[in-house]
Amino acid sequence: MGQNPEITARGWSSADAVQELPHGVVTYARSYPDGYISAWHDHPRHQLVYAVAGLMTAEAGGTSWAVPAGSGLIVPAGVLHEIRMAGEVQLQSLYIDPAEAGADAMAECRAxxxxxxxxGLIAALCGMNNPWPLPPRAHHLSRLILIELGAAPESPLSLPYPGDARLRRVCDALMDSPGSMRTIDHWAALAGMSRRSFTRRFQQETGLSLGAWRDRLRCQIALRAKARGARMEQVAQRLGYASRQSLLAMMQRVV
Known part of the structure; x- marks a missing residue:
């Protein structure tokens, strides 16, 4: 199935403009078409990018993130990031002043x-459209949002990219051939390391075993393909699974 041409964000947008408002927490909501790219940029405020519908993928803080509907990505102020839309995506974003009480919940990049x-709190605050002077309801919604963000469970769909060039060589090869069924011994040899050193180092650098990292990679690829309407039987075959059911079982286990 063909993909829509990618569209790169250019110039200033109203998302930039709202960050100049005096509010401690400001909102910005809009929809994006398939293929839209918000090219590498950063913000003076912490950001929560919440996917109300659709799927976005992001690069931030040395990690690749898949952010499907019902999840969000926290990007601290000053952290460069890029976001790509897979399928039509509806987003609600919050931009939070780092000096705001409770903003420490936003100090680390995480999904x-x-x-x-x-x-519901985010939808209610977005619905108020950044009123000023700030009414009590907007103030209390902002306080509750920051409290709930601090307690929000992490999404299991992050894909950390190792700093070690030897391990990056392995990750790049898996990204090029995500359906590869080669063994750990093969990947250790590609890295120029013993099996024991390779597995230990990979766990240290990514927090994941090689198998878990590969499952997350395949899950991200499958989610992007699904968002664009691809047939899951074909996706399963590309990713090395005998059937659609086997692929979906892996995705359910990861997610």
């Missing part, structure tokens, strides 16, 4: 699950 209470 979180946006559970129903937090989703």
């Amino acid at each position: 979180v699950l946006v559970e129903p209470l937090l989703a």
